[in-house]
Ligand SMILES: Nc1nc2c(ncn2[C@@H]2O[C@H](COP(=O)(O)OP(=O)(O)OP(=O)(O)O)[C@@H](O)[C@H]2O)c(=O)[nH]1
């Protein structure tokens with residue numbers, strides 16, 4: 422591993438610290454962006470744009486750093502045997518991702534539940550798994566399914582539920598230009614699929630307010 426390849430500097434649990442960048446990739450991407458600025462009719466040599474190709478390259482590397490993460494390892498790093506068999510819900514998890522069609526952001530919230538089957542997982546690991554899949558080029562449907570499958574296959578709970586509500590900038594700042602539309606996707610396994618009451622309880626809990 423090269424010293425420059427800091428993005429791939431993994432710790433034991435599959436995390437990657439994005440405090441430095443893969444300089445070779447930054448340089449390659451920045452070169453293309455300098456050309457793109459010219460193609461767009463801009464002058465890449467003017468003062469305000471001089472560092473823009475490098476900034477964009479760094480931003481893109483950050484926005485796609487999920488490719489360097491191992492979501493299953495993140496979960497495995499904090500699984501604990503526990504005799505708790507009721508639903509665990511983590512709701513209102515902020516999500517920022519990029520649509521693979523236009524490379525524009527989509528963002529919103531994820532609500533996730535699982536029913537333990539002998540093991541619980543450290544709560545923070547659930548948003549970490551969301552980020553590991555969200556920080557890639559995505560469609561909301563696949564993102565929803567990937568989160569579900571990762572939790573199901575790693576933790577082996579009685580069931581997993583994922584609901585995502587997102588706004589897509591490709592639908593608001595361009596294209597069809599619908600400013601207020603929100604897309605909801607869902608994915609379930611196990612008890613959430615087979616038991617209507619369990620699914621209804623999850624849906625009630627994610628719409629309930631703390632106040
Ligand atoms: N299903 C799904 N579609 C998405 C997502 N993000 C963006 N899209 C859609 O991807 C589609 C791409 O359609 P195209 O017709 O190839 O692209 P386009 O000409 O830019 O389409 P418009 O956005 O309608 O202008 C659009 O309908 C987008 O709304 C997503 O997460 N899931």
Ligand SMILES: [Zn+2]
Nearest residue numbers: 520522523591
């Ligand atoms: Zn899009």
